[in-house]
Amino acid sequence: MSITFTEVSFTYQTLTRRQRARLVAESALHNENKYVIHGNGTGNKSRSKHDQAYDTHMEQTGNSSGEMNPYEKNTTNQQATARNAMPAVSSVPSEPTTSAIPSAQTPPPHSTSAQQWGETPHTPWALQNVSFSIEKGMFIGLAGHTGSGKSTLLQHMNGLFTPTCGTVSVDGFSTHNKKHKKEIIKRVGLIFQYPERQLFAPTVAEDIAFGPRNLGLTPHEVNKRVAWALEHVxxxxxxxxxxxxxxxxxxxxxxVAIAGVLAMQPHYVIADEPAAGLDPAAKRTLLELFKNLNSEGVSIIMASHNMNDLAQYCSRVLVLNKGQQLCFDTPEVxxxxxxxxxxxxxGLEIPDxxxxxxxxxxxxxPLTYPTAHTTHELAEQLAYILNHKAAQHG
Structure with missing residues (x-):
């Protein structure tokens, strides 16, 4: 039982024009939320500045072809399907290392002047030669500066993207094989950043039931899944x-949005900045929820910009830099x-x-290393050291 990446590289050039345009629009919605109006009056549409820049780029390069992304045919169903029906990933098992992280300036192994990593869908390489394995029951943290490839990597885990080079597999099922899609959907749930934006049904129960119904479960089983998922959140x-x-x-x-993913009862839960925008109390509740799920045997893969959270909750941390894997090891290393x-x-900080x-x-x-994961543990270490010293001088 594992999610495996084997020498995975990915370029946005393999996507259709519409798929790339959609990525640009989503980036503008989540990161800038700034729109401009253009047109000639009636029937005007709001479009992001990124979207306009992309269209200009495509016109300049003479590339205006591209088939309709099937997910765009029904926005509501696409959003709910993406949320509730994500494929899982597996990788070649790797042993933890104790060596220092390689220099961030080291070029990708296969890089050439024609293969350059880019921060936007307009430039080619988003991931390059990434290999790692997520075993059942792990809690994996994904770290990296904005634009390092975290979200792109996560969307390979559920099959939304497939590698340009290399392979991604979930419990032995390849994301390249369309026949494996249903099995992958059963195993991996993806929680997007701001998942509440994907809510669409008139009631909480109907929204959560969307995924289980798509699995073909009976109404009785669907109702049980809805109740179970709500209790788990x-x-x-x-x-x-x-x-x-x-x-x-x-x-x-x-x-509620996370309950919609849990109702699928996935083996793996992939979360892209799940605590973004939450107040401290709500954030703590959410992270404890993931911790409890992990204790029940569900593998958690969580991207976050907060190194304190990754150090406290994760058993392994994967660091990306410009689309390449910088390290994959325990938080202590x-x-x-x-x-x-x-x-x-x-662009990353050391946990406090x-x-x-x-x-x-x-x-x-003389604090031992690895150090404590919580303030309480650090206080206990200090108290023990100070009491021991006091006893020696007493």
């Missing part, structure tokens, strides 16, 4: 099932003092507890 089924999701608070909406300079050079422990060690306090 700490919402009372009898209180929330018949409410409109659009009348709920933002934090509750996000939990990834965030070790030896790797601090390299991480900072690619690790940085604090490093400063204490420099002051002569």
């Amino acid at each position: 700490h919402l009372n089924p009898s209180e929330y099932m018949h409410k409109s999701p659009f009348e709920l608070s933002g934090g509750i909406q996000r939990r 990834v965030f070790s003092p030896e790797n601090e300079h390299t991480l900072r050079s690619v 507890l690790y940085a604090c422990a490093a400063r204490l060690r420099k002051q002569g306090i």
